[in-house]
Amino acid sequence: MRNAAITGWGMAVPERVLSNADLARMVETSDDWITNRTGIKERRIVGPDDSTTSLSVAAARQALAKAGLTADDIDLIVVATCTPDQFLVSQACLVQAEIGGNAGAFDLGAACSGFVYALAVGSQFVQTGLHERVMVIGVDTLTRFVDYTDRSTCILFGDGAGAVVLEATDEPRGLLSTVLGADGAGYKHLYIPGWGAFVPESAELFPEYRPYLHMNGQEVFRFAVRVMGDAAAEAVEKANLTFDDVDMLIPHQANMRIIDAAARRLALPREKVWVNLDRYGNTSAASIPIAIFEAAETGKLAEEDNVVLVAFGGGLAWAAGMVRWGTAGVCRDPECRKLGLAANEPERVPSGQSPDAAVMEIPTAGNG
Ligand code: COA
Numbered sequence: 001m002r003n004a005a006i007t008g009w010g011m012a013v014p015e016r017v018l019s020n021a022d023l024a025r026m027v028e029t030s031d032d033w034i035t036n037r038t039g040i041k042e043r044r045i046v047g048p049d050d051s052t053t054s055l056s057v058a059a060a061r062q063a064l065a066k067a068g069l070t071a072d073d074i075d076l077i078v079v080a081t082c083t084p085d086q087f088l089v090s091q092a093c094l095v096q097a098e099i100g101g102n103a104g105a106f107d108l109g110a111a112c113s114g115f116v117y118a119l120a121v122g123s124q125f126v127q128t129g130l131h132e133r134v135m136v137i138g139v140d141t142l143t144r145f146v147d148y149t150d151r152s153t154c155i156l157f158g159d160g161a162g163a164v165v166l167e168a169t170d171e172p173r174g175l176l177s178t179v180l181g182a183d184g185a186g187y188k189h190l191y192i193p194g195w196g197a198f199v200p201e202s203a204e205l206f207p208e209y210r211p212y213l214h215m216n217g218q219e220v221f222r223f224a225v226r227v228m229g230d231a232a233a234e235a236v237e238k239a240n241l242t243f244d245d246v247d248m249l250i251p252h253q254a255n256m257r258i259i260d261a262a263a264r265r266l267a268l269p270r271e272k273v274w275v276n277l278d279r280y281g282n283t284s285a286a287s288i289p290i291a292i293f294e295a296a297e298t299g300k301l302a303e304e305d306n307v308v309l310v311a312f313g314g315g316l317a318w319a320a321g322m323v324r325w326g327t328a329g330v331c332r333d334p335e336c337r338k339l340g341l342a343a344n345e346p347e348r349v350p351s352g353q354s355p356d357a358a359v360m361e362i363p364t365a366g367n368g
Helices: 020-024 031-038 052-067 091-099 111-127 184-189 217-238 256-265 284-297 334-339
Strands: 003-014 017-019 042-044 076-080 104-108 133-140 160-169 174-182 248-251 306-313 317-324
Touching: 003 052, 003 111, 003 174, 003 284, 017 020, 020 031, 031 256, 052 091, 052 133, 052 160, 052 284, 076 091, 076 111, 091 104, 091 133, 104 111, 111 133, 111 160, 111 174, 111 284, 111 306, 111 317, 133 284, 160 284, 174 217, 184 217, 217 248, 217 256, 217 306, 217 317, 248 256, 248 284, 284 306
Parallel strands: 076 104, 076 133, 248 306
Antiparallel strands: 003 160, 017 042, 133 160, 174 317, 306 317
């Protein structure tokens, strides 16, 4: 069976840091409250010269370099975002304008679950044999849509981008199972009204018509606790594995209490759960590929590790998948890459599961 191994990874966050102490000077809140209720200590936010494009491009270039490829080698670019720089053209085409090549390019919208949705879509193109190499990007700049007078939402979000390159292999690598779901009836618990094709005649007729993120935090919390655990467990079962086989859980980084609930559902100890929301807050579609980058770059992912990805967010949508880490069966030679033949030895990385981002330099993009 043909699979889609992850062979390259990249990330980018803005330079500008917004700490809990900074927020406490803007709205009635405190570092204690934010830390206890969410686990977030600081987040990166875009400055005037940053954009969804600049973050995506930085992450994409890094992922290509890691895979040893150029943009010309890529057949398809899928960008998951709910905050594109513009609606026409797609964010994927804006990325391609910077990195080059003529790959097919389109966007996918599933809010914070977008990266896992896009990974599922990109993997399908490789698995069916239609494409050899696909780039999947998760990026969001939600702080452009955050109301910084609303303390219940402005504390949560940060900006960033993460990218992966998928390449064909006959070994069991990449996404081995996929769980996708949505409850569209609940969309008003987390949405950004306006800025779309529907424009009411008078904004006064629609009191909620503001281009800001609106959220019912408690409803979203309840939904998240329920679906994160269930979807993660289903992804393990669909891959014909048990919870004991899971080497790492990479959850969407929204709230530490939600992450803890998902980990409990899989009976996973904390050291097997990747957590970085203390440093980035909720970066929406970027949170999982950023975590993948950090885990890979700090040597915490080894060939054949089983990694569960699970996300939830606006939609209300959710997504999960079991990823078998590693590049076994992926041809590294340029000539055989062209033919899609033969394989070389997998590049082994050290094992060990204790996340320690201190050893890693955090890539930033743009001017904060
Ligand atoms: N600082 C201080 N107090 C705050 C506050 C803040 N930043 N935000 C809200 N409060 C207050 C509320 O006004 C409320 O006060 P009251 O009791 O006097 O009315 C009190 O804290 C409790 O509010 P509540 O909404 O019940 O808090 P909570 O424990 O549910 O935590 C969230 C709020 C937003 C942190 C939590 O609901 C959450 O994380 N939900 C999920 C949101 C999410 O992940 N969204 C993104 C999805 S991708």
